[in-house]
Amino acid sequence: MLRVESLSKIFSKGSTNEKLALRDVNLSLGEGEFVTIIGGNGAGKSTLMNCISGVYEIDNGRITLDSTDITFDPEYKRSRHIGRVFQDPLRGTAHDMTIEENLSIAFAKGKSVGLQAGVSKKDINLFKERLQLLDLGLENRLKHKVGLLSGGQRQALTLLMATIIKPRLLLLDEHTAALDPTIARKVLSLTRKIVSEEKLCTLMITHNMKASLEYGTRTIMMHEGRIMMDLQGHERKDMTVDRLIEQFEKRSGAELDNDRMLLG
Amino acid sequence: MSVMVLMGSLELGLIYAVMALGVFISFRTLNMPDLSVDGSFVLGAAVSVVLSLNGHPFLGLGAAFIAGCGAGAITALLHTKLKIQPLLAGILTMLALYSVNLKVMGGRANIPLINKITVFSPFEEILRDYNKLGFSLAVLLLILFLLFLFLKTRLGFVLRATGDNDAMVRALGVNTDTIILVGLALSNGLVGVAGALIAQSQSFVDVGMGIGMVVIGLASVIIGEVVFGVSSLLRRLMAVILGSILYRLIIAFALELGMPPTDLKLVSAVIVAIAMAMPVFKKRLSIVKRKMSITPHERSK
Numbered sequence: 001m002l003r004v005e006s007l008s009k010i011f012s013k014g015s016t017n018e019k020l021a022l023r024d025v026n027l028s029l030g031e032g033e034f035v036t037i038i039g040g041n042g043a044g045k046s047t048l049m050n051c052i053s054g055v056y057e058i059d060n061g062r063i064t065l066d067s068t069d070i071t072f073d074p075e076y077k078r079s080r081h082i083g084r085v086f087q088d089p090l091r092g093t094a095h096d097m098t099i100e101e102n103l104s105i106a107f108a109k110g111k112s113v114g115l116q117a118g119v120s121k122k123d124i125n126l127f128k129e130r131l132q133l134l135d136l137g138l139e140n141r142l143k144h145k146v147g148l149l150s151g152g153q154r155q156a157l158t159l160l161m162a163t164i165i166k167p168r169l170l171l172l173d174e175h176t177a178a179l180d181p182t183i184a185r186k187v188l189s190l191t192r193k194i195v196s197e198e199k200l201c202t203l204m205i206t207h208n209m210k211a212s213l214e215y216g217t218r219t220i221m222m223h224e225g226r227i228m229m230d231l232q233g234h235e236r237k238d239m240t241v242d243r244l245i246e247q248f249e250k251r252s253g254a255e256l257d258n259d260r261m262l263l264g
Numbered sequence: 265m266s267v268m269v270l271m272g273s274l275e276l277g278l279i280y281a282v283m284a285l286g287v288f289i290s291f292r293t294l295n296m297p298d299l300s301v302d303g304s305f306v307l308g309a310a311v312s313v314v315l316s317l318n319g320h321p322f323l324g325l326g327a328a329f330i331a332g333c334g335a336g337a338i339t340a341l342l343h344t345k346l347k348i349q350p351l352l353a354g355i356l357t358m359l360a361l362y363s364v365n366l367k368v369m370g371g372r373a374n375i376p377l378i379n380k381i382t383v384f385s386p387f388e389e390i391l392r393d394y395n396k397l398g399f400s401l402a403v404l405l406l407i408l409f410l411l412f413l414f415l416k417t418r419l420g421f422v423l424r425a426t427g428d429n430d431a432m433v434r435a436l437g438v439n440t441d442t443i444i445l446v447g448l449a450l451s452n453g454l455v456g457v458a459g460a461l462i463a464q465s466q467s468f469v470d471v472g473m474g475i476g477m478v479v480i481g482l483a484s485v486i487i488g489e490v491v492f493g494v495s496s497l498l499r500r501l502m503a504v505i506l507g508s509i510l511y512r513l514i515i516a517f518a519l520e521l522g523m524p525p526t527d528l529k530l531v532s533a534v535i536v537a538i539a540m541a542m543p544v545f546k547k548r549l550s551i552v553k554r555k556m557s558i559t560p561h562e563r564s565k
Contacts, residue, residue: 053435080437092435094428097421105421109437115414118421161436 001201002029002052002169007061009044009051009225021047023225025061029169032199036212039222045205048222049171052203054078066168080110083162083200085155085175092158095147099138099157102146103127106161130160134190152183156190163194170195172204188215209241223252271397273516277509278400279461280480282407284488284508285501286332286454287481292500293415294447295427296343299354299478301455303361304335306474308456309463310368313375316464321383325403325460332456335361336448344441365471373471382464396465403461407454408501414450415497423447455481476529479536484508486539511535 009022022044029035037045050056052063054075063071070078086092093102104119107127124142131139134156138149146154155175162170172191176184192215195202206212212219219236221229221244228251231239283305290298308328315324335357342353369375387395414420426433426443433440455477463469488507494500518531 074439076434076437076439079435084435086431086435091429091431094425094432096428097424101421102425104418105425105433105438106436108418108422113419113422113438113443115417115419118416118418 001031001066002027002203003062003064004028004048004052005062005064007048007051007063008059009047009056010059013059021225022051022058025225025227027220027227029201029203032201033218034195034200034202034216035204035218035220036216037203037205037220037222038207038209038212039228042224043222044225045222046173047225049173049203049205052078052169053082053084053171081168083165083167083170085158085162085170085172087174087177089151089154089158089178092161093146093154096145098143098145099131099149100124100127100142102157103130103161103164106164109165130164133193134160150183152179152187155179155183155187159187159191159194163198163200166198166200168201170200170202172202174205174207177207191215209244213239213241213244221248223248228252269516269520270513273512274509275397275400275465276462277512278397278404278505279458279465280484280512281404281505281508282461283455283458283477284481284484284504285407285411286451286458287478288485288501288504289411289423289447289451289454290336291482291485293424293427294444294451296350296444296448297354297478297482298336298339298448298451299351300335300339300357300361300448300452301354301478301481302474302476303358303365304332304452304455304474305459305462305477306365306469306471307335307361307368308332308459309469309473310365310375310459310471311456312460313377313463313469314368314370316377316380316382317375319381321381321385321464324464325383325457328456328460329453330456332459333449333453335456336450336452337445339452340441340445340448344444362471369469369471375469377463377467377469380467382467383461384464400461400465403457404505407457408505411454412498412501419443419446476532479529479532480511483532483536483539484511486536487511490539490542 004025004027007022007025008020011017011019011021025044025048037048039045047056051058054070054073054077058071061071062069065078065081094105100119104123107123127142128139136153136156138153138157146157149157159175175191176187179187188211191204194200202216204216213236218230218232219239220227220231229247283301287301290296308331311331312321312324312328315321315327339353339357342348342356343350348356366373384395384399387399391398415424422433422438422443423446426440426447430440433443459474462473484507485504486507487510488503488505489500491510492499492503492506494503514535515528515531519525523531
């Protein structure tokens with residue numbers, strides 16, 4: 001379970017370009033909660049995720065994961081308990097290595113990295129089993145280099161790699177935004193399947209308002225570095241995209257001018 | 265080309281292949297051009313010569329590896345902990361090593377190793393004139409075998425992935441700083457061994473013998489890739505070795521044709537520049553071909 005307390009992040013501190021990217025953000029995720037995050041460009045969605053995963057050092061606040069304080073842990077240490085899928089399909093896999101080599105590295109998460117065999121026979125059966133779930137035929141291409149796969153296939157593989165060792169928290173940063181609509185839907189339904197089966201505590205950023213209500217159990221809207229709306233339960237069930245836009249404009253006092261967000 | 269020249273080139277090619285494998289680790293596997301090679305090559309040579317003078321040539325070979333590892337570790341720490349760019353970190357280590365190497369050599373710029381027992385001496389009786397070639401080949405094959413196995417271990421996987429995509433490796437819970445340290449140490453360790461073998465083979469160490477070694481290493485790696493391909497890991501490693509031998513043959517051929525030996529570095533630099541520019545040439549060529557294929561009639565439309 002994740003707890004973020006009065007988190008602030010300032011970029012270019014002390015310069016004329018100083019930007020307060022996150023202002024006193026508080027967020028708490030319960031066991032198995034699947035939260036979708038929406039908001040315009042520069043709202044702080046990705047910054048929040050990068051602060052949680054340790055890519056950015058934070059300027060104020062506290063982050064705890066399963067009651068362990070991880071505020072000052074380096075990125076790689078937090079990663080042992082956090083699975084991540086990035087927006088860019090190229091960032092989640094090593095393109096010059098084979099599918100089984102990529103999976104082996106993911107499967108070794110949290111174990112010691114030494115001179116043991118990189119791929120073991122007994123893992124391969126498990127890899128095949130998991131790859132079958134993707135339904136992309138990758139189980140027959142274990143020895144193929146990942147660079148040969150399409151963006152969608154790579155993203156599905158990254159999702160598998162992020163969850164093959166059950167993480168305490170899964171962070172998805174617009175992981176379907178760079179994919180064509182058909183494969184994006186496939187990756188999204190796959191995400192839903194894995195998250196519900198493994199009961200993963202998940203944060204998913206999306207630009208798609210419809211998806212934000214359709215997927216997950218709770219929706220958060222961010223604006224100018226703050227959480228502006230937190231929808232759960234009945235309130236969320238009765239919410240429509242139109243009313244969500246209306247609410248956004250009323251609360252932020254700004255017009256929603258992001259085409260991608262409306263049309264997506 | 266006489267047989268003797270050919271054998272000499274082969275022998276040098278085999279020894280420099282050890283260095284080229286080291287350069288391959290930093291340049292290709294870690295995707296990080298490491299210039300400390302010029303210094304760690306001499307460091308290995310100096311350490312091994314000093315120990316050989318004291319009657320321990322084989323210990324000298326091992327010590328050269330460890331000393332090289334140390335030099336690589338310094339470059340890695342400068343880069344990862346102090347956030348100095350890889351190129352500059354390598355240059356700093358290379359510069360510092362010049363003084364260190366002179367210290368190892370007791371303040372002398374050149375130490376001869378004539379009439380001393382070298383790593384090749386024990387094989388003189390069995391292998392006769394081929395003792396240097398035979399022992400170098402044995403060392404190279406052993407290193408090739410161990411390196412291949414290493415790159416197939418979990419640590420080897422993570423090393424390759426770090427050069428490919430370091431963000432992914434961190435996202436999967438591994439400290440990339442440590443991996444870069446291991447990679448650069450191993451790389452420079454092999455370079456140190458190559459320096460030691462060259463010094464033993466030539467029976468001297470000179471503080472300036474490392475100049476341009478990184479370029480020679482790069483040339484070997486790139487020539488190997490272009491000529492022998494990159495389809496599998498073993499093939500890539502073999503290509504580096506063959507590239508190193510081919511490079512020596514090219515140089516020997518140029519010398520036969522009457523190139524003054526003083527032009528050697530110039531030629532090395534030109535070979536690497538051309539090899540690195542290959543992708544650009546290929547692209548230009550395809551654009552020119554496309555232009556030519558459009559008929560004047562179509563162009564006027």
